[in-house]
Amino acid sequence: MSVRARVRAALTQFLVVVVMGAAPFLTVALAQPAAAATNQFKGVNWADARDNYQSGWVIPSGLTASDSYAQVHSVADSYIKAFQSNLGANTVRLPINPPSVSSSWWSAYRGAIDAALGDGMKVIVSAWTESSSVGKVTDQSAWYSMWSTVIGAYGGNSNVYFEPLNEPYGYSQSDWISLCSSWLSKFSSVPKGRVVISGTGYNDHVTGVGAASALNGTLLSLHYYGYWNSYTQESQWQSDLSGRIGSYASRTVIDEFGAPMTTGIDYLSNHDGAQYQSYLAAVTDTARAQGIGSVYWPGLRDGDTYSMERINGSTLANNNASGVTQVRWGWGY
Incomplete structure (x- = not known):
């Protein structure tokens, strides 16, 4: 999530409450008992x-x-190996959009996916809209064509997971569930356990999509950021996060969460008394305790203060050792 998107998300959080209650006619299923965990995902964006x-x-x-x-492939191989050695990551989440897949860039960009797979990583391929102010698919034909190409290339690889759309905040809950149902029908050859359905709004609640019977069997994507509230106690963050997950921990992957990593914060202290330390402790403690997989935002992004890594020659270096330790704790290390 970009800085611009972070600000927009913070300003529109109250709308999510309205959206979440806007579809009483949805067909839902009773909460399923936790039968599995998602903590096999230890990843970075x-x-x-x-x-x-x-x-x-x-x-x-x-x-x-x-x-x-x-x-x-060469650059990706170096960076992926650094994600593995520096962080202990086994998953990378990579962005796509229709222009990237319908052009010559796709044949080159596949090198990043292939390098990650060759290094034994899981890959979550996630689609972004072409505008940060839309939050919905603007050209459904192009979107389906993109996914046909990507699934044609990687549908048979059990280590590739598909996230139809990142942060679908332009949709009501019912419309988003309907679109996801159509996607699942169109790409029925993909096992549902390899489809990651974004939570409503900015992926900020999974209870609505989790309860939709049409989406049973899929994984659920939750995003959670420390600027969404000003809590300074870990228990406050944990309570807030719990309400966003509901009874769907066994299907949930927190595939975006992050905090400043270039400003010198010590994440191993002050878990009760400081906003970002208490936030990151809450996310990682919750993930560890409930067996929830997590994918940090971002593992690498130039110019982003949240970036866990920085480019150092042909490889990567850590920006904040305490942040690495805290994130690894959430992964079960």
Whole structure:
């Protein structure tokens, strides 16, 4: 999530409450008992320095538009190995959009996915809209075509997961569930356990999508950020986070969460008394205790104060050792 999107999300949080209650006619299922965990996902986002919301190609930091497949693969292989050795990550979440997949960039960009898979990583491929002010698919034909191409390439690989749309805040709950149902029907060859359905709004609640019977069997994506509230006690954050997960912890992956990593904060102290320390402690303690997988935002994004890593020559270096330790705690290390 970009700085611009963070501000917009903070200003519109109250609308989510309205959206969540706007569809009494939805067909829902009773909460299923926890039968599994998602803590196999220990991941990071690799994002475009300009923002993943692009009208053109999405190009994660360290790559360039002129790169060939071999060049992308080489850079990605180095960065993925750094995510593994520096952080202990086993998952990377990568952005796509229709312009990126319908063009020559796709043949090069596949090098990033292939390098991650070759290094034994899980890959979550997530679609961004082409504008940060829309929050919904603007060209459904292009969106389906994009996914047909991506699933055609990676549908048979059990380590690739598909997130139809990041932060669908432009949809009501009922419309979002309907669109996801259509996506699942169109791509029925993909096992539901490899589909990651975004929570409503800014992925900020999964209770609505979790209760929808049409989406049974899918994973659920939750985003959660420390600027959404001003709590300074870990218990306050934990209570707030719990309400966003509800009874769906066994299906939930927190595939965006993050805090400042370039400002010198010590995340191993002051868990009761400081906003971001208490926030990160709450997320990671909750994830660890409930077996919830998590994917930090961002593992790498140039110019983002939340970035866990920075480019250091041909590899990556940590920005905040205490932050790394706290995130790894959430992963079960």
